[in-house]
Amino acid sequence: MSSKLVIRQPQPVMDSRDSEEWGSGICDCCDDVPECCFAFWCCPCFACITTKAYGQCLCLPLLDIFGAIPPITMSMRVSMRQRYGIKGTMCRDCVYATCCTSCTWCQMSREMKRRKIPIVLVSAKNT
Template identity: 30%
Template structure:
């Protein structure tokens, strides 16, 4: 309807990126130099898992739970990986239901391994995640559980209690000494 402005503040070959809802900081400009638009993706180099896949006996109680009732271990992992948006009980029940109906709950749990790897930049690939869960489900669940535990999560209390524990020191009100009268 209106002709474009001759000088819109951008070089002629560049236009602002589409609005995505993700803020762009002043240190991460999308047009650092004249020429085609470049977008800087800050990704961390993949790091190794804190324990190996077959180190299940480092935590014997979790090893037993993962072997005989993997839905409990999976529910705990899913609640932490989903950052509290799903509960341990609901995730564990869905895992058990998928196992009872299809006997392939590994196809569901492998997606959580991929999410966990993405959150903490752990080495691996989606194909590897699927293969690990299909051929060694209890070991994969134990490894994920240990990884979250070593990152400071108390796996038995869930996401919200972990966040309360982490923020407790920072959110304590200041101590009041004496009367507060004017």
């Protein structure tokens, strides 16, 4: 009996089902007031929860504490733009991550809820 080892897994394709713009602006906190309040008063907790919902490590945003520019916030924003096909620049992502951290996390959370694209983790196995 022989087994076949799959060396190359098919890569998931993310289709952008919506526009190439963010579903809400960086300061549209009134779209979800309780979420905005949570992000404002406890941004590290909110960022961790949002990161986990995005499919990344729960504690990843805590690394932002060590830099002048929050690298995780910026990376998550860039990743989300790429995943959902949203136009933008890394310069703008850097400015928002540095100057408007709570608003940035709120905007990303709203975008995830709006797009509702499930995260699918694929594991390799012998066939």
